[in-house]
Amino acid sequence: MGRSDAGWNGNSSLKQEVIVMAVGKKNISAPPYVEGHELELEDFENKTITYVEDYPDIRYQFTAGQAISRFLRGLKEGKILATKCSKCRRVMVPPRTFCELCFKPADEWVEVKDTGTVETFSISYIDPDAKPLDEPEIVAVISIDGASPKMGILHKLGEVEPDRVYIGMKVKAVWKPESEREGMITDIKYWKPLEVE
Amino acid sequence: MARVAVVGVGYSGFNASSPDLSWKEITYEAAVRAYEDAGINPRRDVDAVVTCAEDFWEGFAIFDEFVPDQLGGVLKPTFTVTADFLFGVANGVMLIKSGLAEIAVVEAHSKASDILTFGNVVRFAYDPIWLRPVGNGHPFYLAALEKSYYSNLRGYCDYTFAEVVAKNKKNGRLNPDAPYSADITADDVLSSEPSFYPLRKLEIAERADGAIVFVLARGDIAKELNPEPVWIDGVGWWSETSNYDTMSFTALYARKSAEMAYEMAGIDNPARQIDLAEVDDRFAYKEVQHIEALKLAKAGEVDDLLESGYFDRSGEIPVNVSGGSLSVGNLLEATGAQKALEVVLQLRGEAGRRQVDAEVGVAQVWRYLPTATGAVTVFSR
Ligand SMILES: [Zn+2]
Numbered sequence: 173m174g175r176s177d178a179g180w181n182g183n184s185s186l187k188q189e190v191i192v193m194a195v196g197k198k199n200i201s202a203p204p205y206v207e208g209h210e211l212e213l214e215d216f217e218n219k220t221i222t223y224v225e226d227y228p229d230i231r232y233q234f235t236a237g238q239a240i241s242r243f244l245r246g247l248k249e250g251k252i253l254a255t256k257c258s259k260c261r262r263v264m265v266p267p268r269t270f271c272e273l274c275f276k277p278a279d280e281w282v283e284v285k286d287t288g289t290v291e292t293f294s295i296s297y298i299d300p301d302a303k304p305l306d307e308p309e310i311v312a313v314i315s316i317d318g319a320s321p322k323m324g325i326l327h328k329l330g331e332v333e334p335d336r337v338y339i340g341m342k343v344k345a346v347w348k349p350e351s352e353r354e355g356m357i358t359d360i361k362y363w364k365p366l367e368v369e
Numbered sequence: 370m371a372r373v374a375v376v377g378v379g380y381s382g383f384n385a386s387s388p389d390l391s392w393k394e395i396t397y398e399a400a401v402r403a404y405e406d407a408g409i410n411p412r413r414d415v416d417a418v419v420t421c422a423e424d425f426w427e428g429f430a431i432f433d434e435f436v437p438d439q440l441g442g443v444l445k446p447t448f449t450v451t452a453d454f455l456f457g458v459a460n461g462v463m464l465i466k467s468g469l470a471e472i473a474v475v476e477a478h479s480k481a482s483d484i485l486t487f488g489n490v491v492r493f494a495y496d497p498i499w500l501r502p503v504g505n506g507h508p509f510y511l512a513a514l515e516k517s518y519y520s521n522l523r524g525y526c527d528y529t530f531a532e533v534v535a536k537n538k539k540n541g542r543l544n545p546d547a548p549y550s551a552d553i554t555a556d557d558v559l560s561s562e563p564s565f566y567p568l569r570k571l572e573i574a575e576r577a578d579g580a581i582v583f584v585l586a587r588g589d590i591a592k593e594l595n596p597e598p599v600w601i602d603g604v605g606w607w608s609e610t611s612n613y614d615t616m617s618f619t620a621l622y623a624r625k626s627a628e629m630a631y632e633m634a635g636i637d638n639p640a641r642q643i644d645l646a647e648v649d650d651r652f653a654y655k656e657v658q659h660i661e662a663l664k665l666a667k668a669g670e671v672d673d674l675l676e677s678g679y680f681d682r683s684g685e686i687p688v689n690v691s692g693g694s695l696s697v698g699n700l701l702e703a704t705g706a707q708k709a710l711e712v713v714l715q716l717r718g719e720a721g722r723r724q725v726d727a728e729v730g731v732a733q734v735w736r737y738l739p740t741a742t743g744a745v746t747v748f749s750r
Contacts, residue, residue: 226497231485232428237391270397272438275404275412 239267242281244355250347254319256280262320284318286345287366291315291322295334308334314343314363330362342366373465374591374598375583375748376472377407378713380706382579383697385548386482392427396478396580397439403582404441408594409472411441415584416470418442420449421457421477421702425490428483440476440582452606453477453734454581454706455744459604461585471587477703478580487576491738496611500739506565509573511613511739513565516654518618520567527567529672530653531558534571534695536675537650540682541692543723549575550696558653572653577698581706583713599716602729602747603636605629609741616741620655623648623662623733626745630731631664634747639664644727645715646686647708649735649743650693659733660688663745687725690715705734709746716750 215221236244239255243266246253254263255278257271263282264271271278293312299305310329315322329337330346343363353359379402381395390398404411420436429435433449436442446469450457454477461473484490492508495501504510520526532555541550553571561571591598605626609616627639636642646665650656657671665686666674674680680688691697691711700707712730714720729749736742 224498224502226501228425228493229486229489230425230493232483233485234428234483235388235391235480237394238389239394240391268438269394270439272441272443273412275401275410275441 237269239269243267244357246283247357247359248353248355250286250350250353250359252284252286252316252345254282254284254316254323256282263318263323265316265319265323265325282318284316286316286347286360288314288316288324288343288363290329290337290339290341290343291324292339293329293337295337310334310337312337312343312363325357327357327360328362329364331364336365370466371468372588372591373462373585373601374588374595375601375713376586376591376594376598377403377405377409377584378582378710379403379406380546380579380581380710382479383546383548383577383700383707384579385575385577385698387480387578388482392478392480392483392580393435393439395480395578396476396582399478399580399582400440400474400476403474403584407584407586409584411474415441415445415472415474417461417464417473418445418447419457419460419464419473419475420447421452421454421475421706422449423451423702425493426479426481426484426701436476440474442474446470452742453702453704453736453744455604455709455732455734455746456606456705458583458585458601458705458709458746459606459744461583462601462604465585465587471590473585475583475585475706476580477700477706478578479576479700479703480578481576481699481701482578484576495739500613508738509565509568512573512652512654513568514613515616515618516568516652519654519658522619523669523671525654525657525669525672527559528555529657529675530572531555531569532675533650533653533656534558536681537653537656537689537693537695540690540723541696543682543690543721544692544696545721546579547692547696547698548577549698550692568652574651574694574699577700579698579700579703579707581700581703581710583706583709597750599713600749602749603630603632603634604744604746605631605633606744607742611740613739619668620658620662620735620741620743622741622743623659623735623745624664626743627663627731627733630745630747634749636729636747639731640666640686643686643729643731643747645690645712645725645730646688646733647691647693647711647730648688648733649704649708650689650695651699651704651735651737653695655735656689656693659735663731663733682723682725687727690720690723690725699737701737704737705732705744705746708732708734709748712746712748716748 255267381398541547607625
């Protein structure tokens, strides 16, 4: 786009000459059809500057696979399932059919607890479109009791004021009623502070 | 400069769908087999991992973040090439020849069955301003336009393309991993529905799932692992333009990438020096274009040669003895991988019932609609 203050040589007696525009820091020659002037509202209104809107209509059906299918079926039953590596003995949540560190199959299944520890958290005030959320949402990475250290899931926290959350806080899963569970990670509604009696 | 060899191959598939396994799990299967084949421990021995993937096929943005785990590449140099497997092989060769890696792994997979709106993904590759808004037709119309132009230019009749389909689907009957193989004749093809005139349904490769992993190694290391590895003698890749009006419609991308690979491989008479070719046949006419582009036949002479059996599994230059994509299925960015895999298995003498005698083989791929881009790899034993 031509900018009148930046390189357009502006000398009317040289109309036949090639217009010079500023692009980056260099003055480069532009073809004569480039009209150098500042962008104005009417350039958009008159569609001198044009654009075409389009959006993808693309859908997928992601195969969950062996490990995650069993994990999701477990959630439906109110259980968190993990796999164990026979070499490094890690108990892995979410479960996988292989240990990515040892590159060995991991086919031993164990149930872990639905309690854990907040490893890190964030309080979101806006949605992906940058619009304000009605209620701030607290997202946390939770290491799960019974899994290897630092293994766990990313989920939401609830029943807690944002300013009461801290790293190291013990939390417990709040499940949807059994009849409403559908084998999704959202079968856990959120995690709430585990009250210490 | 160092030579590069294929020291391990592994694959999982090929199936019309794979509802029981995730893409990570099929890739892991292929990787385990490739490392077993190469006799290496990936956690210790692999220097770099290259995956070939396209975000819209995968359904993930920035797919490269998902690459390491299932390939044993955690905490290693990895990157993704947004193109077919044969482009990944070229990158693997560069990694090794440049001295950055001694052993490099190249992977591609297809979980095409996860895509519910395949036609819309292809359409989304079309220019948003002057192609996408035109009409409601399935985007394969672009292939039909090319076929129409090309067959008219060369004077090929539809029977030629129907013969390609019959040959490849029959070849696939000897391949246990070719879900779309069939015992059909050219006449059966000619009587199938024209979905996009003049393109018939049977001339179009159906989609398939699968994963393929190659382990590449520098020559001296390759010989330690296997006294008789399969060598990569040449790689080439080339693009025409994204404008359909200035594309050649004669697969110039394949001609130029073949010339690049042939020069590197020291091949000056391909029709004499190449024993076996696996070429992109995701639309039947593409095989004919690619045979010409690879200089396995002169322009306009493929029809007579096909009819005489020249490209049959018992012919002078067998083309797509694996059954091609018409039998195996369209493996998206793993299409070139299936072709390279077949060449490697044939050169090793491990192709089972479909074994032919070959010392030099070429694998060729096109980057599918709507591109005029492709790659070629020359292998020898
Ligand atoms: Zn492990």
